[in-house]
Structures are given as structure tokens and as C-alpha cells.
């Protein structure tokens with residue numbers, strides 16, 4: 001089993017280091033190979049997704065990804081900026097299914113900006129389509145407006161689009177995820193305005209026929225954003241497109257107040273996947289040894305479960321993380337009075353210990 | 356001064372009735388004319404925006420709008436559904452500037468699902484562009500996919516677009532609004548992915564040169580959704596496109612927990628406008644006399660300020676609303692133990708009384 005390890009920028013290398021230690025502690029014969037990505041890729045090879053890094057990712061059975069982005073690269077043209085690496089990997093590897101759990105650990109209920117009764121016990125799974133929609137639709141660009149009231153002016157434009165099979169496959173992922181949970185799926189659309197999402201709704205409704213045991217409902221994206229704030233615990237699984245999923249999954253993650261705890265998986269049709277924490281590269285605290293490695297460690301657990309067929313080992317890691325939380329260990333981002341503040345490495349130590 | 360009064364569906368007629376009473380109590384020579392819209396328009400004339408209603412709206416100096424939508428009309432084809440009325444009015448009247456305040460009244464701090472320290476004193480203004488973006492962009496539809504990996508399949512598609520002058524005019528509205536407040540403007544985009552919003556960012560940055568007294572920052576929409584949950588009080592004015600504004604303004608409204616209190620204005624280039632509560636038609640409580648009329652009454656106040664040049668009267672209404680809250684009167688949606696629960700009409704009575 002080969003794992004491509006792509007630490008990236010900012011706190012990426014520090015948090016990845018701890019996840020790698022945890023993986024090594026499992027005593028499995030994993031081969032891990034590291035390559036630069038994002039700003040680090042640009043610094044090393046002049047491109048955020050260097051060819052060798054892409055090749056490694058293609059050959060590996062799974063990818064463990066840190067985070068990309070740093071102010072240093074803010075002035076580069078868009079095609080060379082760190083986040084293009086993640087878009088490029090998603091597209092090249094056809095990672096169409098993004099699984100983003102938003103879970104509030106009971107020990108961390110105080111970290112949320114929401115009242116405890118609104119969020120304690122929160123456990124939502126957001127299934128975001130990741131290779132379609134307005135992220136990659138063509139045509140796009142800046143042109144001279146060809147007609148209408150703004151004819152002759154410059155305009156920026158993009159194309160939102162979903163083909164039937166793209167909607168079907170993400171719907172299957174979502175229904176199957178719901179079957180393993182509370183059997184409720186909310187499909188988020190904007191069918192009252194967008195043709196793309198009226199079509200989306202039609203196809204999701206059709207796929208539902210194959211999953212009669214799952215309760216499906218449809219919700220407009222603006223309402224979904226409201227309900228996430230009002231009563232997030234009412235959701236079980238949510239499925240939506242790339243653009244709406246980008247916004248809603250981040251909002252849902254922030255409801256927990258502990259985005260430093262949240263892993264994510266981006267899967268292709270064969271369950272090969274890229275695993276990364278839901279948080280970003282946090283260049284402001286990079287190199288200080290204070291970042292929370294748990295989201296990355298939990299991403300490694302997801303990798304074991306979905307791509308490497310090691311559910312037992314995934315369970316072990318998740319149990320170890322729960323144990324260190326129960327022991328009262330906290331990195332700065334989730335620290336509260338009465339708990340013990342630890343750094344990135346100490347947190348990694350504790351998880352290894354608990355294994 | 357002529358006001359078009361469009362009550363619409365659900366609780367629309369009840370809440371509009373109270374706003375009209377409040378307007379009448381001002382002793383101004385307003386001419387008000389009522390017409391059906393939304394489901395009521397369809398029921399009366401077979402179209403959600405009947406021709407006579409549109410004509411009235413065009414001739415009036417301002418429009419007071421209730422709410423549209425009812426489950427009864429859920430099976431109609433999209434072109435005939437109630438919400439097409441609001442899209443049609445925005446487009447026909449060129450109401451490009453949507454102003455959505457998210458204000459938490461100190462008396463209602465408990466109604467929020469967020470912790471009091473996170474939201475008490477919240478006062479954000481969201482400026483949403485309302486006639487461009489993917490809402491109206493052409494081409495759109497369902498077609499056979501012409502090329503690429505899904506060639507030959509059906510696909511739904513839409514066009515996101517903004518012309519330079521559309522971005523300029525909404526940016527001017529937002530900068531000028533910021534000048535009257537805390538002089539801070541956050542432009543929300545997705546410039547890291549979308550051409551439309553890279554262009555948006557470029558133009559907003561250019562318009563900023565004319566407003567050196569306003570501090571401008573740029574934020575990605577996913578981050579904005581997170582920051583609204585994490586630290587909403589850090590925002591002063593936010594400006595964004597139609598689609599992102601739809602999502603963020605509803606999320607921001609829900610932060611207050613009292614969306615029944617929040618008005619909105621949709622203005623054209625000459626400050627003619629449509630005024631409506633931020634909440635919907637709530638068909639589940641329609642006709643029961645329990646709906647909160649204050650968002651509609653406060654929308655009437657916005658109308659007096661922006662379109663009818665009666666700032667003094669707007670202030671009077673706003674002061675009257677604060678007074679009834681201070682008196683402890685609450686409709687069911689904002690009721691808490693220790694306050695006095697009142698119905699729609701009683702709340703209207705109290706505001707008229709306070710005037």
C-alpha cells in the first residue's frame with residue numbers, strides 16, 4: 001500500500017508529521033512518499049502541482065494532504081497560486097465525492113459560538129460534489145459583452161453545469177452514506193432559480209427510487225444556510241453541488257467551533273481518495289508548534305477506512321483521539337480553562353501513546 | 356406620492372395590513388393602491404406577476420411587498436410559481452441594489468441560537484446585487500452536452516456573469532452605505548475559482564479609489580460564511596453578488612434569531628424601491644393572526660427613508676418599534692418567558708399607539 005504524503009504550506013508540514021507518526025505506530029506495511037505541493041511546489045519546481053507530485057498522487061493508493069496557501073504567494077497569477085494544486089488534483093484524479101463530517105465532540109461543546117443546546121451532539125455529514133459545477137464549467141473568462149443591456153462592456157463570466165451521470169454518481173454516494181447513518185438525506189439546490197439545480201433535483205429524485213429506505217427532502221440553499229444556524233441537529237446527510245457545498249460545508253464546520261478537529265475525504269469512483277483536514281494552512285501560526293494535528297490524524301483514519309480497507313485501524317485512531325480529548329489535552333485552538341494546553345507534537349505523542 | 360401595496364401570499368396580507376395602518380397613522384398624503392402578486396396573482400389572473408400589478412409597480416414611487424409562496428402552488432411549472440413575481444419585479448424595475456440589515460435588538464438577544472456575547476449588538480448591512488449574476492445570465496437550460504467527458508448526455512447549465520458597470524454601481528452603493536456607518540466594507544467573492552468574481556474584485560478595488568475614507572477588504576465566500584458564524588460583529592458592510600448574497604444574507608439574518616424583525620430594500624438607480632420583510636410567507640401560520648408584522652413595518656420605514664424622502668417619519672416608526680419591544684410586547688416568534696405575547700394586530704396597534 002502506497003500513500004502519497006503532500007504536506008503543503010503553512011502548518012501543513014507540522015500536522016502531517018504527526019499524522020505520519022500515528023500511521024507508523026499502527027505497525028502496517030505502508031509505503032509513504034512525500035512530495036511538495038501548493039506554495040512549496042511552486043518554490044521547488046515553479047508550479048503548485050509539480051509533475052512529479054501529480055505522478056506520485058496518481059500512482060499511490062491514497063493521498064494524505066496537509067494544507068496549501070501562504071500570503072507569500074498572494075501576488076502570483078492565479079494559475080500559479082497554491083490552491084490551484086488542490087483543484088488540479090481533484091480534476092486529474094476525478095475525486096468527485098467530498099465527504100465533510102461536521103461533528104461536535106461532547107468535550108468541545110464550549111468551543112462553539114452557538115448555544116450548547118443547539119449544537120451538542122451535532123453529527124452531520126455533508127456530501128459535496130467536487131469535480132463539476134461552476135468550478136470547471138466552460139466557457140469562462142472575461143470578454144466584451146456580446147449583447148443585451150451591457151453590450152460592448154467588459155464582463156466576467158462562468159458556466160455552471162451538471163451532466164446527468166455526475167449527479168447520479170454523487171447522489172448514490174450520498175444515499176449510501178445515509179443508509180449507514182440515520183437514513184435521512186437533504187438535497188440542497190436552488191431549483192427555483194437555476195436550471196442546473198432544477199435538473200439536479202429531478203435526477204436526485206429519480207435516484208431515490210433505488211433507496212426507498214432513505215427519507216429524502218429538498219431544500220433551497222439559502223434556507224439550508226439558515227437552518228444550519230437555526231437547528232443544525234435536524235440534518236443527517238446533506239448532498240449538494242460543488243459551489244454550494246463549498247459554502248455550506250465551511251459554515252457547518254464552523255458551527256462546531258472546532259474546525260481543527262474536522263477531517264475530510266475526496267473520493268474517486270473506486271474509493272481512491274485524498275484526505276485532508278477541513279481547516280486551512282494558517283500561515284500566521286506556522287512553524288510555532290501550536291497547530292492542532294487532530295483533523296489531519298482523523299483524516300488519516302478516514303483514509304484507512306475508505307481507501308486502504310483498514311476499518312479496524314481507523315476505529316483505533318478515532319478511539320485514541322477521543323481518549324486524548326477525555327484526558328483533557330487541548331491545542332490552543334480548542335483550549336478552555338480547566339484543560340491542559342499542549343503543542344502539535346505533544347498532541348501527536350498523546351495519540352500515539354493512546355494507540 | 357403613490358405606494359403600490361402588494362400583499363402576496365401566506366402571512367403577507369396580515370403583515371401588510373399592519374404596515375399600512377402604521378403608514379396611515381403618520382398623517383402623510385400617501386396614495387396607496389393594492390394589487391395581487393405571487394400565488395394570489397396566479398389565482399386572480401393566471402400569472403404570479405399580472406400585467407396590471409406590474410404596471411402599478413412601475414407607476415408607483417415605491418412598492419410595499421408582503422411575501423409570496425404557498426405549498427398550493429408547488430406543482431405549478433416554474434414560470435408560474437409565486438417566486439417568479441419577485442424575480443420579475445426586480446428585473447423589470449431594475450432593482451439592482453438589495454439592502455439587508457442584520458440587526459440584533461438588545462431586547463431580543465436571547466432569541467439567537469448564538470451565544471449572547473457573539474451576537475449582542477450585532478449590526479451588519481449586507482448589500483446584495485440583485486439583477487445580475489447567475490440569476491438572469493444567458494444561456495441557460497437543459498441540453499445535450501456538446502463535448503467533454505459527458506458528451507451526449509443531458510446536462511443542466513446556467514451562466515454566471517457580471518458586466519463592469521453592474522459591479523461599479525453596486526460597489527458605489529456599498530461604499531456610500533459604509534461611509535454612513537463604520538466605514539468598513541468587505542467585498543465577498545470567489546476570485547480564487549471564478550472568473551466572474553476575479554473581475555468583480557478588480558472592479559471593486561478600482562471603485563475603492565473614489566472612497567479613500569472607507570477601509571475595504573476582500574473575503575472568499577466560504578470564509579465569509581464561516582466568519583459570520585465565528586465572529587459576525589467584525590463586519591460592518593458586506594457587498595456581494597446575487598447568488599452569494601442570497602445565501603449570506605439569509606445566514607446573517609438567522610444569526611439574530613429574529614428574522615421576523617428584519618426589513619429589506621431593493622433599489623433602482625433613482626432610489627425607487629421595493630420594500631419587503633426578510634422572512635418568507637410562512638403558509639403554516641397564515642390567517643392565524645400570530646405573524647410578526649414588525650419586519651414589514653420596518654420595511655415601510657426604509658421606504659420612507661430611501662424612496663419617499665421622509666427620513667423623519669422613518670425615524671419615528673423605528674423609535675415606535677423599539678418602544679413596543681421595550682414595553683415587553685412580543686409575537687410568538689420572538690416570545691420569551693417574562694414578556695407579553697401578542698398577535699399580529701395587537702402588535703400593529705401598539706406601534707400605532709407608540710407613534
Ligand SMILES: CC(C)[C@H](C(=O)O)[C@@H](O)C(=O)O
Pocket residue numbers: 083086087246547548577
Ligand atoms: C481553495 C479553494 C479552491 C477550495 C474550494 O473552493 O474548493 C477550498 O475552499 C475548499 O473547500 O477545499
Ligand SMILES: CC(C)[C@H](C(=O)O)[C@@H](O)C(=O)O
Pocket residue numbers: 192193222438441442601
Ligand atoms: C424566492 C427566491 C427567488 C429569492 C431569491 O433567491 O432571490 C429569495 O430567496 C430572496 O432572497 O429574495
